[in-house]
Amino acid sequence: MAGDHDIPLGAHPVAEKRRRGRPRKPDTLTNAQRQAAFRARQKAADKSVTVTKNEHDELVRECERLRKELAKAREIAKPRVRMSSVGEPAASAVLVQQVPADEAESDDKRLLVTMNGREFFSLQRLEAHYGLPKRAVLERLIWWADRSVVQSFEHDDAAFHRYLNRITKNR
Structure with a gap:
């Protein structure tokens, strides 16, 4: 009697063995991959960039030209002030x-x-x-x-x- 009944087991078999600890994320790197990425970053950071003399001179000339343009623009934008010799009394x-x-004959005010x-x-x-x-x-x-x-x-x-x-x- 007790052997008459079949106990149904899970329909899907276990595909992957369960690992210990926290489940892995899909984008995690292995230790070797992390080390390789670190070495690549260090190698790229060590490369120095050299500026040739001609390029540096061009940049200096460009800065000087922009400074002159800025000075001209400031001169144009500066408000014109009348000089005292142009009709204004000193x-x-x-x-x-x-x-x-005082034509309005207003009262004196205290200041x-x-x-x-x-x-x-x-x-x-x-x-x-x-x-x-x-x-x-x-x-x-x-x-x-x-x-x-x-x-x-x-x-x-x-x-x-x-x-x-x-x-x-x-x-």
Whole structure:
């Protein structure tokens, strides 16, 4: 009775013997393959590349040519600054003149300024040289700077209006 029953075994036979440890990945290299790849990398890294004198000279000439082009481009892009001899009065001439009267008759405003020591001593020297109070020196120089900027716009009305209508902290 016990021998009547057949116990079914697995339908597929064992094709490969099971190995110990972790199963191998399909792209793994053997130790010999890894060593050969390492030697090939080391051999390629040891090869030095020599540059002939002619190629080096060509590269140097190309660098010099590019530097000259860059200098020309910077010269063209540099903003044009008016010289004081081209109709603009120098700062010394401005400090001697009176500032034109304020047509709007606006009230005086208080200005607290913190400045570097160099500029502070420059202001003191200007004050002593021209015999003016600090307020007069600052007013005249600010008027001169503003006038120079306005005159630099010439016929560019859009830039002039952007300059006048610039939003500040107080507006």
